[in-house]
Amino acid sequence: MRKIDIFDTTLRDGEQSAGINLNTQEKIEIAKQLERLGVTIIEAGFPASSPGDFDAVNRIAGTVKNSIVTGLARCVQKDIDTTWEALKVAEQPHIHVFLATSPIHMEYKLKKSPEQVLEQAVEAVKYAKKFFPLVQWSAEDGFRTDRQFLVKIIEKVIEAGATTINVPDTVGYASPQEYGELFKFLRENVNGAHKVKFSAHCHDDLGMAVANSIAAIQNGADQVECTINGIGERAGNASLEEIGVAMHIRKDIYEIETGLNLKEIKRTSQLVSRLTGVVIQPNKAVVGKNAFAHESGIHQDGVLKHKETYEIISPALIGEEEVDLVLGKHSGRAAFRDRAVKMGYELSDEKLNKAFQEFKKLADRKKEITEEDLITLLTDQQVSVEDIPLFELKTVQVSYGTENIPTATASVITPEGELKTLAATGSGSVEAIFNTLEQLVNGKVNILDFGVKSVSKGRDALAESVVTLRYNGFTSTGRDNSQDVLAATAKAYLNAINRHLIQENIHGTRQIANV
Structure with a gap:
């Protein structure tokens, strides 16, 4: 099967969602969970945008070892320098530089001619290549860019040393047929296309982000950019869990391998929802609380007789498994620790003890301790900051x-x-x-x-x-x-x-x- 790289931008594009503001420790915990999930590349932030983003990217780059860590930068030397300082500690330093290429962006936002944009893109990639072995260049608003100009600028940045070319549907305007056809066109018409990966990055303004991403994969994209729970600017990005599970469930037609550990999907989704404060809609595909619920009597009867009558996805596939060990007010520290480890939490003895104390207080008041209760208690300790005096x-x-x-x-x-x-x-x-x-x-x-x-x-x-x-x-x-x-x-x-x-x-x- 063909391997597709999963580029997760939850910590960059996802955090740009209105109302989301993650601190460094929370970003590190999400990055560690994304590593457990098996994503190929983690876009940890935009280092030049703020000292907080720089700190988070730098610390994630020094923590994560099994996923490539990247940072976003404009096609500006100062941004590239800052990104290098943040990422030079990474196992495989990777930079993601971008520049708008559509007529409307060049004229009204950049106020530059196509020739100036081309020159800036080439110079930025050449400069980035002095530091980074892996350089991704993005044509912002690529779908609405003139195709001949898009071919020309992509050829030039490939010559300059780019290793990945991202052609995003920045405003969610494309239809699946159009977006897929664009990737086919670029594969067939760009000189040097065989030397680079092509990447798809879709927004969900018209509800097409996942469908467009899959269409790109079917037409030559080697990488797909997405976020957990589909969070992101405006209506959000393509949803990682939907793409990952779709590739698995319908591998008979897609013939794609993502490398994701699908059993980590549920926990990753819950962690991101908890830390961002963005509630997952009940009918959200794959991870919504109603994704495996059956209200209709006909559906219930069918599922009781054979689950596959109405369930094409098994709850166990995404880590939605029943746990035999029941926790209550009589449970001890060993059972609590065992559950925490099985749920994927890595806590120091001190933090585990604090979580256990809160669990015992809750167990005295509640008849039943749910999985959601445990996630809340354990996550609170996992992202706490011990060395700063607080209220x-x-x-x-x-x-x-x-x-x-x-x-x-x-x-x-x-x-x-x-x-x-x-x-x-x-x-x-x-x-x-x-x-x-x-x-x-x-x-x-x-x-x-x-x-x-x-x-x-x-x-x-x-x-x-x-x-x-x-x-x-x-x-x-x-x-x-x-x-x-x-x-x-x-x-x-x-x-x-x-x-x-x-x-x-x-x-x-x-x-x-x-x-």
């Missing part, structure tokens, strides 16, 4: 009545170790909590988004709260969980503030605490 919520209490003004009182340990007790009112319980905790920092905190959802089922389910706020020009998203919605909200708010502290600590500009 810690000790208690929160809200006084509320339909005839009274909601009042929140909170006790918080500051990063300096001081216990502070604060109180404030609000038009509702949540606003009262926000107003109370805002007193911990210098200045106004703007709440950009707030949401609460159930992690698992039942009246005793964990509630997960997500708070996105903006402070001093920095946007951060905090998450936490509790059986009490208001406690989860208070902890999520502090989690967002702590993310701000972490970033300021990394960059040496810590000014946030009002202590």
Whole structure:
């Protein structure tokens, strides 16, 4: 079978989704999980875009060994230099440089002629090749680019040393027939096409990203670029799990091998959803909670008689397996550790003990501990940052009545170790909590988004709260969980503030605490 490389851009294009803001530790954990999943290339970020992105790309490059790590760069020497500094520690240094080539982008965005764009692309690839053995060049908005110009510029960047050519459908405009035909055309008309990989990168503005990606593969693409859960700019990118499973289930017609460890798909999807705060729609193909649910009596009857009557994908294929060991309030540390290891978590003894303590507290309150509960508890410990002093919520209490003004009182340990007790009112319980905790920092905190959802089922389910706020020009998203919605909200708010502290600590500009 023909091998197709899977290029995952969850940490770059995926993180560009509105409302997503991952810290370095979270990016490292996602990268490690992508490595377990078996992706060929991990696009870890855009090093020149911010110190935070540089730090994340650099640390991922030094951590991941079994997947190639790459970083995005404009066709500018400064970007390429910065990307080299971030990636020179990688096992196989790889850079992804891009430049827009469509008439509308060249005229209105770049304000350059086609000749100037061609010259800039060639010079950038030549310069990148001085440092990187693997150079991917992308024709941004490639699908809407004049074909003769596209052939010409691709030939020139191949001569300059490019090893991969990416022709993206940047705005999700193509149909599968058109996009597939473009790759066939390039394969047949570009001199030197046999020397490079061709890569497809599709956006989902018209709901065609996966179909277009598969059409490209069928017409000569050697690599497909995608994200976990299909997250990304605007309507998102092609969904990795859909492409990977489709290639496997229909290998009879595609005759493609991806190298993915499909049993890691479910966990990867849940990890990305948890850390980004982007909920997976219930009817999402492959990983949605209804993907293997059967409501219709006819369907239920068929599945009971033979699963393949209505299930073309086995839950076990993507790691959706039943675990025989039941965890509850009488379970011990050994059983808890065993489950954590089987679920793929690598935790230090200290972090495992903290997760176990939280598990025991939860088990005392809940009749049934679900897989979702465990993922929440273990992920919280896996992405925690131990060496930076942060705010810690000790208690929160809200006084509320339909005839009274909601009042929140909170006790918080500051990063300096001081216990502070604060109180404030609000038009509702949540606003009262926000107003109370805002007193911990210098200045106004703007709440950009707030949401609460159930992690698992039942009246005793964990509630997960997500708070996105903006402070001093920095946007951060905090998450936490509790059986009490208001406690989860208070902890999520502090989690967002702590993310701000972490970033300021990394960059040496810590000014946030009002202590």
